[in-house]
Amino acid sequence: MSNENICDENTLFQSVTTYSRIYNENHLLYNAPSSQYVEISIVTEGSGYHRVFNETTECHAGDAYIIGGGISHGYFARSEYERPTVTTISFDVSSWFDGELSNIHSPNYCGGVFRDELPFSYALLNSKTMDELKGTFRSILQESTQKGANWKVSVRSLLYLMMVTLGRYVNLADTLKKDHPRDWITVSATMRHVLDEYGDSELTLEKIASDLYVSASHLSKIFKKVAGESFADYVRKVRVNNACEFLATSEMTNEEIIKRCGLKDLPSFYKLFKNVTGITPHQYRSMRKSKGKFLSGDHIMSIVNEISENLQRGKAKIVRELVEKALAEGVSVNLILNEGLLDGMSIIGQKFKNNEIYVPEVLVAARAMNMGMQVLSPLLAEKGTKPLGKVCIGTVQGDLHDIGKNLVKMMLEGKGLEVIDLGVDVPAERFVSSAIENDCQIICCSALLTTTMGVMKDVVDEAVKAGVRDKVKIMIGGAPITDEYCAQIGADAYTLDAASAADKAVELLTK
């Protein structure tokens, strides 16, 4: 088992569904619904009995029980005076244990009581961070692999860690439950319905509401409140998650998958799948087949780090290839942009500010970023992602020097701002008219010559004249410019270097 099998926080939470069971007469049955699930049940209140196979033990609040594999099951029973309240969480663990899943599915393993071995308290759980969780997970798996220990070590460790995470989740669920106990149970039951019946293309909120004896409008309202997403979104997510599994683990055709997942037709399947995953079903299947595994958090971060590092070295062609590769592997556009390209440019900006690198390094890094952006831009536009802000920049009229202006432009783009480059020799009126036409929040003026810096004052005056001075910030820079001059002409900001200009622009936009 390699480190790459370690899931990240997102994967972890995406794989979790939760529900509580309604008691059927005297006992509550729980089981892992299919071979890709592991279930953990936690006694959140009260006490009673827990039974698995022939072993019956008392159970109390804070105890946790696990079941792995579709054929395993256990149940909770009420005691003479009270009954336990149990929350059951179902984990889709197929994405965690690719290739190892069969171990968990072993019919010889059906769960166990962790009470004695691993004390389970909310205080402990809340003190855990996800990094600690992943670190522990990693070390246990590595140890297990090195020692060739039997799979139970890994599974038990994994389940413990799931419980740690679960505890945080249950706390949240518990709060909801306390505030709106009836709603919480209804929504949990609705989710269970969806998980069981997602393949039914006729599955509707109305149908489930009818089964649960509530009105559809009430269920719709409480579902969004408790689950944090609409019923329709939840159903879509469940269907796509299952489609992913079929794509990855079977030779089913798209038509078969559409049918199995209760979807409408091929175009709507493609649209839905791409909306949720960012890639097409075909790309997803190819990726899973070629890699034989899901992308782990570590793997994703190693790709985006590679993008950032190559950007810093100015390797434009490699950055482009890596961005394409990352997209093909299913890494999200935003992650590539923020953690890869913008992170790389941010480091470059900081190093330039600290005089650790020089203008040429900034130029080639910015060029590499642009190469990456060429790949991402259409996707960002498709997603409707908006830039942090819009800036128009130019060298003032009479001045043909552009190196400083170009550096600032690159640094601004490196901060995720859209920049309209007006070039050199730009008249004051054009700065202002461009800002108005393009809805820019900032105008940046550059000048190298003492003879041309006066145009900056004209830009300020033009903005006043056009009635937009309160809507647009004016930043100035260049060798002859000083803070005093900035104040004298009534501009908003002067910065000494390109990296500081970009920081200042972000500050002005977020004020």
Place this chain on the structure above:
Amino acid sequence: MKKLAKQLLENKSKTVPILSFPATQLLGVSITDLISSPEIQATAMQTIASRCSVGASLNMMDLSVEAECFGAPIRFSEDDIPTVEKPILSESKDAEKLPLPTIGSGRTSIYIEGIRLAKRRITSIPVLCGTIGPYSLAGRLMDMATLMYECYDSPDETHALLEKTTAFIISYILALKSAGADGVIMAEPVAGLLSPTLAEEFSTPYVKKIIDAVSDENFLFVYHNCGGTVPSMADQIASLGADIYHFGNAISLKDILPKMPSDSIVMGNLDPLLFKEGTAEDINLGLQKIYDECSGFPNFMLSTGCDVPATAKWENIDAYFKKINELYA
């Protein structure tokens, strides 16, 4: 140390500021007049030499002359120094087809003649001509950002371009020298934007080649670099073998002085903008600060950090010379 350099050091009150264009104010001529006429250039140099207590006379630092010879379009203005309007090369390999200009083309003949006339009229102090450096010239032909990309992408072609700019600058300096120049001040400001590694490959060797080609015992070579990265490439600059190193105010002169050869003069570095934007008091304070920090170095001489703007206030220029006289009284 060459005899001319020794003479400069012997009288530190006679500095060598980069001062030429403000002469237009004294003569009542435009910049266009100045850069178009050898006669006016010589008169301007003579005017400054007689009004100001300078150690050498400099002709105009017009860094568009060489690029114009290669065919770059130039923007002229009545009140501003000429500048290259747009690059003529989009990539280094285009340089292969670029003909090496002949000396005398463009405005080189005006500057050569200007030096000839100035040398006849100014006899008490050395007359220095001015040129652009090889990398900076390449940056004017191509545009600086593209040239920097080309250093990474097409180093061989970039070297070929630099060979061409170097060859032309050598010929131009030799022509100015033949016209009577006692030395040259070569401005290589764009090298001041380069990383030390790139400068070592794309600027320093070519500057060295020029120095070796034009220098002799009676000809001073002044290397001017007003970029901010000078300290990081101090060892390279020190190895060039220039007679005088002239640095800008983007750096701390006191930090760079110990790194320069003790047998070369190091000049600098009063902010030239003070002459235009500041007051006489600003000039005094600025000079005093540099003096306090650097006067302990025997090879240090006060100067401006770069070219004094054409529209500088003459009261500030006069204050500069007055303060220097006080400091070395």
